Amino acid sequence: MQSVLVGLIVVVLGVLLYMVNTMKSASQVQQQTQPQNPPIDINALITTIRSTVEAEVRKTAAESLQNSTQQSAEFFSAQARNLDQQTRALLQPFEQHINSLSQSVTSLQTSFTSEQSTVSSLALQIQNLNSTTTSLSNMLKSPSARGSWGENQLRNVIQLAGMESFCDYSEQFTGGEGERNQRPDVVVRLPNNAFLAIDSKAVLAAYGRMSEATDTATKDAELKLHARDLRAHMKTLADKKYWEQFPSAPEFVVMFIPGEGFVSDAMRTDPTLLEDAMRQRVLIASPVNLLALLLAVAKGWQAHKATEHADEVARLGAEVYDRVGKVLELVSKMGKGIESSTRAYNDLVGSIESRMLVTLRKFRELGVVQTEIDEVKQIEVAARELSAAEVPRELN
Numbered sequence: 001m002q003s004v005l006v007g008l009i010v011v012v013l014g015v016l017l018y019m020v021n022t023m024k025s026a027s028q029v030q031q032q033t034q035p036q037n038p039p040i041d042i043n044a045l046i047t048t049i050r051s052t053v054e055a056e057v058r059k060t061a062a063e064s065l066q067n068s069t070q071q072s073a074e075f076f077s078a079q080a081r082n083l084d085q086q087t088r089a090l091l092q093p094f095e096q097h098i099n100s101l102s103q104s105v106t107s108l109q110t111s112f113t114s115e116q117s118t119v120s121s122l123a124l125q126i127q128n129l130n131s132t133t134t135s136l137s138n139m140l141k142s143p144s145a146r147g148s149w150g151e152n153q154l155r156n157v158i159q160l161a162g163m164e165s166f167c168d169y170s171e172q173f174t175g176g177e178g179e180r181n182q183r184p185d186v187v188v189r190l191p192n193n194a195f196l197a198i199d200s201k202a203v204l205a206a207y208g209r210m211s212e213a214t215d216t217a218t219k220d221a222e223l224k225l226h227a228r229d230l231r232a233h234m235k236t237l238a239d240k241k242y243w244e245q246f247p248s249a250p251e252f253v254v255m256f257i258p259g260e261g262f263v264s265d266a267m268r269t270d271p272t273l274l275e276d277a278m279r280q281r282v283l284i285a286s287p288v289n290l291l292a293l294l295l296a297v298a299k300g301w302q303a304h305k306a307t308e309h310a311d312e313v314a315r316l317g318a319e320v321y322d323r324v325g326k327v328l329e330l331v332s333k334m335g336k337g338i339e340s341s342t343r344a345y346n347d348l349v350g351s352i353e354s355r356m357l358v359t360l361r362k363f364r365e366l367g368v369v370q371t372e373i374d375e376v377k378q379i380e381v382a383a384r385e386l387s388a389a390e391v392p393r394e395l396n
Helices: 003-035 040-141 143-161 206-213 215-239 260-269 273-279 287-308 310-365
Strands: 170-172 188-191 196-199 253-256 282-285
Touching: 143 188, 143 196, 143 253, 143 287, 215 253, 215 260, 215 273, 215 282, 253 287, 260 273, 273 282, 282 287, 287 310
Parallel strands: 196 253, 253 282
Antiparallel strands: 170 188, 188 196
16 A cells, blocks of 8 residues: 555656646747746746645545555454454363363362361271270280280170070189189070080280281291290190089080180181190180170070970960950850840830831821921841850850
């Protein structure tokens, strides 16, 4: 557009110069051939033409500038729209990923909030477990504390089996006279008036030292010592022969170990410990094994109680049977009475209809009364008879 404007200005200036030269030549010729006229003011003419040209140039430049501005605005607007569309197309995948990431973050935040209480609860449980483990470790260091803890574990297993309801047990029971060293921790009474001895004097000192050890060699050495202590205690129980002190007692004694880990670790270290204990009439029992044994004894007590009261149950059953027969007899008599009352009622209704109402209706025929007397209906439903075999024959 600017180059066209410059060319237009050059053409106008050229035309202007050409006209000035032509006018000068014509003026000179006229001066030679005709009488001399007043001279033409060339400068004024040039000034007028210049003003006209400048005005046209300004007008054309303004129009060209306006058109150029409008075209530039439309061009840049179109470019901006195109650029916006391209930018949106480029940013759309990123927007989708950002929305997905935002949803994931929100989900993670929700999960974290919901699981925070669970984590806090687990942390509290771990803290309680650590404190319990510390207390247990400290307790295993004291022989008296170990004995009390073992007895408490034994008492808990007996209560869980329900043996306090079906049998008697005595803690620290002494066997017979002169048997001061024969002291089982618990003697369980069996249904056949026999007794079962349970010992809970667990030897756990080596196991406590093993739990505190940090190196593998010390742990293995203490585990071997723990298994050896259990074997020695097993032989001591076998030599006491508790079953010889009680009549009809099973020929074995229960060696209660108050922890599954104590038993499993010892048997892993000494694989023949269990077999040798059974050979010497000693049953090494963890809490789970002792619970199963006591539950079986509890079932035996239940069967024994049922058998013990079988005669009383039979007597009570016969008595209830006789009482039910008496009740059925009374019911049958009541039915007979209801039937007799119904028959008498029906006879009375028949007499009223055949004798009394016939005479009373004549009063209405004579005009003494205007209303009718309601009829009295008979009872047609009979009482149901008892057909049970338990009802006496004379009543049926």
